Each structure stands twice: as C-alpha cells, then as structure tokens.
Amino acid sequence: MKSEITYLGNIIRVDSGTVEVEVSNEIPSAAPIINGRLYKIGQIGTFIKIPIGNITIYGIVSSVSNTPSKSDEYNLKYSFGSRFLTIQLVGEKIGDDDFEKGVGTYPTINDEVHIVIEKDLLDIYGKKDNGSIEIGKHSSSENLSVYTDLHKLILRHCAILGSTGSGKSNTTVSILKAILNDYRGSRIILVDPHGEYASAFPDAKVLKINEPANPLFIPFWLMSFDELSYFLIGAKPTDDQKPDYRLFRELVTNLKKSNCTLKSGVVNPDFVTADSPIPFSARQLWHEMNYWLNATFSTSNKDDQTKATASIINIGNAENLQPAQFIPYPPNNTAPFKSKHQEFYSYEKKILSRLRDSRFDFLFNPGDYKDANSTKDLHNLLNDWIGSNKKLAILDLSGVPFEVLDITVGLITRFVYDSMFWGRHETYTGKNRPLLLAYEEAHNYLSKSDNNSYSKEAVEKVFKEGRKFGLGALVISQRPSEISETILAQVGTFIALRLTNSGDQSIVKNSAPDNLNSLIDLLPSLRTGEAIIVGEAIKIPSRVRLNLNIPRPTSDDPKLVEKWLEAHPENDDNYKTIVTRIRQQKF
Structure with a gap:
C-alpha cells in the first residue's frame, strides 16, 4: 500500500x-x-x-x-x-x-x-438518479458533480444564506432551474419582494402588482379576522375583550354570511365565521359604520334606534364612498335625535383612510375577485398560482407597500397552506403533487424580533407541518441571524455562501456535525458562487462551486467604473418621472 x-x-x-x-x-x-x-x-x-x-x-x-x-x-x-x-x-x-x-x-x-x-x-x-438534482461541482474537482436528495431538500426544507454579493440569487436560480429542467410535474411559488427573478426565468408565470397583462391580486377578504382588524384599524387579538371589537367581528361575519352563493360552490351560512375567506365589500363595511355613527332617529332610546326609525334623506353610495345623509338633529333635544351607536367611532375614519389609499388597490380592488358577483373565485386564483401549465409562478411583490408586506406574505402562505391541507388527498394537489414555496429576502418579514408578524406565523406553520401535506419551503437571506429561530430549527439543509458576520456563521455551524466545524470556518473565505452545503439532502458536508446562470436575476451589482466613465448630460427634466413614481408608489 x-x-x-x-x-x-x-x-x-x-x-x-x-x-x-x-x-x-x-x-x-x-x-x-x-x-x-x-x-x-x-x-x-x-x-x-x-x-x-x-x-x-x-x-x-x-x-x-x-x-x-x-x-x-x-x-x-x-x-x-x-x-x-x-x-x-x-x-x-x-x-x-x-x-x-x-x-x-x-x-x-x-x-x-x-x-x-x-x-x-x-x-x-454517487451518480445522479431519479431522486436527485445536480447542485454544482465539487470545489476540489471540476469534473465531479455534487447531487442532493430532492425529497429531503424540499420536504425537509432548506435555506440559502450568504452576504451581499456572495451569489445567493445565482444559487437560487441554479437550484430552481435544476428542479424545473428535470421534473416536468414540479411546482414552485417564488415570493419575490424586489422583482428580481423574472429576467432569470423567461418561461415562468410572473404575477405582478399593477401589471396590466398578468396582475397579481390578493383579495383583502382572504385575511383572517385578526389580520383584517390589524390592517384596517390597528387592533390586536388581545382587543377581543372590548365591546367595540366584538361588534366589529359580528358586522364582518354578517357581511360574509350574506354572500354565500359563490362561483366555487354554495357555502352553508351556519359554518361561516369572521375568518372564512368569503368575499364582502370593505366599502360597504365602512358605509355601515358611518351610517350608525351619523344617523338621526325619531327616538332617543338606543334600543329603538334602528334603520326603521332612522330619519334618512339619502342612502348614499358605498362604492363611491358617499355616506348616507340624515335630517340634522336640533340643539334642543327634540326629534330627530342624535345616534347613540358610537361603537365604531375609533374605527370608521381609519378604514376610510385605508380605502382612499391607492397603494392598497391590489387588496381592495382585486379585479375579477372583487366580490361574490365577480367572474372569478378563489379556485381561479389557485389555478393562476399553482394549477397552470407553468411549473414556476413568481409573485412579484415589488409594488407592495412595506407596511403591508408582512400581511401580504402571510396571506399568500396561509392560502397556499390551506389549499394543500384541504386538498391533501386529491389527485392533482396536496400529497399527490407537492409544492415548493421559496421566500426571497426572508429576513425582511420573518424576523425573530417581531412578535406580531403574520407572515412569520404562517411560514413557521409551513416549516413545522407542511411536509405532511406535500408543502416544502426555501428561505433565502443575507442575515440568517435575524430570521425566526423556529424556522431555522426546521431547516434540514443549509446552502451557505460567503458569510462574514460571526452571528450568521453560527447559524450554519450549529446545524453541522460537531466534528465538521472546521469546514464551516471556511465561510468568510469562500469565493463568489461557492457554498458549503450541510444537512439531510447531501451525503456529506461539502464545498461546492455553483454554475453561473445566464440570464441572471437583476440583483447583480451595477457596473460602477464603466458607468462613471460615461458622460451624463444635465437636464432639468431628468427626475420628473422618478418623482411621479415616488408620489404614486407605482412604476
């Protein structure tokens, strides 16, 4: 020897x-x-x-x-x-x-x-088999392909981590393309907060806020009652002891119960709650609150102040946000009397301001999903996202205001999770056709420090329970130390590119076998596009070179030197379009 x-x-x-x-x-x-x-x-x-x-x-x-x-x-x-x-x-x-x-x-x-x-x-x-994908080449051999177990990579969940400029976006594209190219029945939803990935996947179905050709609609009535009350009036679940909050819940429930004949099928009103994803009009909700706050009545007894005793002049128009008009009450305490229904006093103006904010049109005016009389229902929405002939759907959230990004991601996640749970035994979805949910820039909305995050709650549920219903998840982040510990604890495979922060490195180090920490110690010195892969999906922790993808996501660095060598003419009109976009929050 x-x-x-x-x-x-x-x-x-x-x-x-x-x-x-x-x-x-x-x-x-x-x-x-x-x-x-x-x-x-x-x-x-x-x-x-x-x-x-x-x-x-x-x-x-x-x-x-x-x-x-x-x-x-x-x-x-x-x-x-x-x-x-x-x-x-x-x-x-x-x-x-x-x-x-x-x-x-x-x-x-x-x-x-x-x-x-x-x-x-x-x-x-080993060699590539029907249950694996090629993830890259081994760093010590340009000819040696490294494969990962696809089942464990997806259903045991995975994470792509790396500092800015380390090659995260390229790695994401490499993995998703490997899946899409090898598995004709694969299904992937990519949540893209900055709109970077459409250029890398020309064959994907891209749904974007305010995009005329393929608009992304997320109906506000998909929200649970807790999400809805937080979004509309800033209330928290702990407010459920307040009488006003309970009346608000009752009003929402009654509006939903009046719309039970739907395109996806008739729903028994007895089973409808404030959390049921049933269409109703937010404008009608506001109009109803405004009615009771400003009405005058022929009686001063609160119990007798009903719509039958209201001194109404004009019913108004809910869709146009025109309030109902009433005979003014006199100052001498004679009929008509001022309304004693002031329960919604703190809510009504908050809801009105939301409705008038054009940034939330994708929620309040969701095109063909607006109400029970619309041409489409939630089954059409699911077909758009996961049921079309496109294996990859990119949900471009670049037009979503930051203050509702949390609820938007939570809505998407919970709706997809519910579809997989309630369809887990169907032949075309659930366990019979698994799905991968990928979350780009995950640290922005899955922060461990945010205890009131609806997206974090929904995504944690996917990481804890999604496997049983055919739902896997991928988080992509440059700051893993800021992500929910519950999520990271459920990640089976880490794909770690260059990480320079010691806190971020420790996330990967804690997931690797104790005797391989020396491999993790290489994280700060990795080349761009090189990764340490540890976890269930790979036979042995490895240092891997990932292929450079063309076309690439639009997350690459600008060509600074080249652009600074160019002469740029001065023009007073240069920034007009940009200022208009800032004001409208719209491209």
Missing part, C-alpha cells in the same frame, strides 16, 4: 472523531500528479481515506502544521520539517455498499492514510 501513488502517511493519534496523521517524508512533492491530475496535500477541506480491509473510512482535513497538535513530548520524536494533518472523520464505505455518514469501525495507530482521488469522490457522491 505504501508503494501506491496515493499514499500520504500514517496515523499517530486517534480521538473519538479525529485522527492525526504524519505525512510521509518519502512523498516527493507537496502537489503530486495522479492520473494526470494535480493534488495539493494538506488543503483545508479536502478528503483523505483510510483503507482497513474491505472498509474504507473517509475524513476531511481540518488543520495542517509542522508539529503535532497535542503534547510537546511529540516534538522530541519528530524532526524539524515533519508535516502533520488533523483529520475529522465523516463516514465509511464497506465493500461495494454505498457511502454512509458516521463511523462504525475506527482506525488505529500506524494505519495508512491515502489521498482521495476523483474515483474515490465518485464513490462518496
């Missing part, structure tokens, strides 16, 4: 998960050429193998020195110039069986250690 060209040295010390190797002085070069390929001895993160009979144990180089790592006594036994490697054991291969993580048989003192060549790497990573 020592005569083999792959021979590296012998073991001089063994711990439970670590061995120390003295590199043989007989090796003529620190970079031997084997089968026409140059191998660097002692590269951090590279593999070695320890053959013991029909068992081959594999390890990763974690440190290199010219003295043993333990006791100074060793320094008396080894001459200056000796080289020592610290190896972390990662797995073994018995005979012709597949490589397995973990070590059952440990090496001993003086066992031989050999360089791992490409053939050995192929034994570890």
Whole structure:
C-alpha cells in the first residue's frame, strides 16, 4: 500500500472523531500528479481515506502544521520539517455498499492514510438518479458533480444564506432551474419582494402588482379576522375583550354570511365565521359604520334606534364612498335625535383612510375577485398560482407597500397552506403533487424580533407541518441571524455562501456535525458562487462551486467604473418621472 501513488502517511493519534496523521517524508512533492491530475496535500477541506480491509473510512482535513497538535513530548520524536494533518472523520464505505455518514469501525495507530482521488469522490457522491438534482461541482474537482436528495431538500426544507454579493440569487436560480429542467410535474411559488427573478426565468408565470397583462391580486377578504382588524384599524387579538371589537367581528361575519352563493360552490351560512375567506365589500363595511355613527332617529332610546326609525334623506353610495345623509338633529333635544351607536367611532375614519389609499388597490380592488358577483373565485386564483401549465409562478411583490408586506406574505402562505391541507388527498394537489414555496429576502418579514408578524406565523406553520401535506419551503437571506429561530430549527439543509458576520456563521455551524466545524470556518473565505452545503439532502458536508446562470436575476451589482466613465448630460427634466413614481408608489 505504501508503494501506491496515493499514499500520504500514517496515523499517530486517534480521538473519538479525529485522527492525526504524519505525512510521509518519502512523498516527493507537496502537489503530486495522479492520473494526470494535480493534488495539493494538506488543503483545508479536502478528503483523505483510510483503507482497513474491505472498509474504507473517509475524513476531511481540518488543520495542517509542522508539529503535532497535542503534547510537546511529540516534538522530541519528530524532526524539524515533519508535516502533520488533523483529520475529522465523516463516514465509511464497506465493500461495494454505498457511502454512509458516521463511523462504525475506527482506525488505529500506524494505519495508512491515502489521498482521495476523483474515483474515490465518485464513490462518496454517487451518480445522479431519479431522486436527485445536480447542485454544482465539487470545489476540489471540476469534473465531479455534487447531487442532493430532492425529497429531503424540499420536504425537509432548506435555506440559502450568504452576504451581499456572495451569489445567493445565482444559487437560487441554479437550484430552481435544476428542479424545473428535470421534473416536468414540479411546482414552485417564488415570493419575490424586489422583482428580481423574472429576467432569470423567461418561461415562468410572473404575477405582478399593477401589471396590466398578468396582475397579481390578493383579495383583502382572504385575511383572517385578526389580520383584517390589524390592517384596517390597528387592533390586536388581545382587543377581543372590548365591546367595540366584538361588534366589529359580528358586522364582518354578517357581511360574509350574506354572500354565500359563490362561483366555487354554495357555502352553508351556519359554518361561516369572521375568518372564512368569503368575499364582502370593505366599502360597504365602512358605509355601515358611518351610517350608525351619523344617523338621526325619531327616538332617543338606543334600543329603538334602528334603520326603521332612522330619519334618512339619502342612502348614499358605498362604492363611491358617499355616506348616507340624515335630517340634522336640533340643539334642543327634540326629534330627530342624535345616534347613540358610537361603537365604531375609533374605527370608521381609519378604514376610510385605508380605502382612499391607492397603494392598497391590489387588496381592495382585486379585479375579477372583487366580490361574490365577480367572474372569478378563489379556485381561479389557485389555478393562476399553482394549477397552470407553468411549473414556476413568481409573485412579484415589488409594488407592495412595506407596511403591508408582512400581511401580504402571510396571506399568500396561509392560502397556499390551506389549499394543500384541504386538498391533501386529491389527485392533482396536496400529497399527490407537492409544492415548493421559496421566500426571497426572508429576513425582511420573518424576523425573530417581531412578535406580531403574520407572515412569520404562517411560514413557521409551513416549516413545522407542511411536509405532511406535500408543502416544502426555501428561505433565502443575507442575515440568517435575524430570521425566526423556529424556522431555522426546521431547516434540514443549509446552502451557505460567503458569510462574514460571526452571528450568521453560527447559524450554519450549529446545524453541522460537531466534528465538521472546521469546514464551516471556511465561510468568510469562500469565493463568489461557492457554498458549503450541510444537512439531510447531501451525503456529506461539502464545498461546492455553483454554475453561473445566464440570464441572471437583476440583483447583480451595477457596473460602477464603466458607468462613471460615461458622460451624463444635465437636464432639468431628468427626475420628473422618478418623482411621479415616488408620489404614486407605482412604476
């Protein structure tokens, strides 16, 4: 064995998960050429193998020195110039069986250690099969493809993490394209807050706020009552002890119960609650509140102040936000009397201001999904998102105001989750056709510090329970330390690009096996487009180069030097269009 060209040295010390190797002085070069390929001895993160009979144990180089790592006594036994490697054991291969993580048989003192060549790497990573996708090339071999188990990657959830400029967007495109190209029945929804990904997926279905061709509509009545009350009036679930809040819930419930004949089917009003996703008019809600606040009545008894005793002149127009008109009440306490229904006093003007804000048109005026009489219902919305012949739907949220981004993502997530839960036994969805939900810029709306986040609550539910109903999730972020700990705890596979912040690095380090932290320590020095992949979907934690994709997302850096070398003519009209967009919050 020592005569083999792959021979590296012998073991001089063994711990439970670590061995120390003295590199043989007989090796003529620190970079031997084997089968026409140059191998660097002692590269951090590279593999070695320890053959013991029909068992081959594999390890990763974690440190290199010219003295043993333990006791100074060793320094008396080894001459200056000796080289020592610290190896972390990662797995073994018995005979012709597949490589397995973990070590059952440990090496001993003086066992031989050999360089791992490409053939050995192929034994570890295997060949592509029907249940895997190629995620990139191994950093130590341009010819070795690295594959991940698709089932575990999706249904055990995954995360793509990396500092700005490390190649996150390109990595996302690589993975999604690998899935879309290999699996004709795949389904993916990509939540895209900045509108960056449409350019990278020309064949995707792109739905965008205020886009005439493919508008993205998210009807406000999809909200649960807690979400609706928070959005419209700033109320919290803890307000349910207040009489006004309970009356508000009752009013919303009654409006929904009056619209139970729908395009997707008739709903029994007895089963309708304030949380039921049934169309109703927010303008009618405001109009009803305004009516009771400003009406005058022929009686001063509150219990008798009903619509039958109202002194009305004109019913107004809810759709045009025109309030009803009443005979003014006199100052001398005679009929008609002022309304004593003041329960909605603090709510009515808040709702009116929301309705008049054009930034929320995608919620309040959702085109063909506006009300029970509209031409489309929620089954059409699901078909647009997950039921069309397009395997990838990009929901471009770049036109969504930041203050409602949280609720918007929560709405999308909860609606998709509910569709998978209630359709889990159908042939065309649920467990019979799984779905991947991908969240770009996840730290913006899945923050662990936000205890009242509706998107975080919805996404956490997907991470905790989605697998059972065929729903997997992917989070993409440059600040993993800011993301909900519940979400990160459920991530099965981490794809970590360059991370320079120690808090962000610790997220990945905590998910890796304890004896492979040296690999995670490489995160700050990774090249752009290079990643450390750890977790359930990959056979062994690996350093991988991902392919550069063309066309790319529009998240790449501007060409600063090239643009600053150009001359730009001055013009007083230059910024008119930009200012108009700022004022309208619309492209």
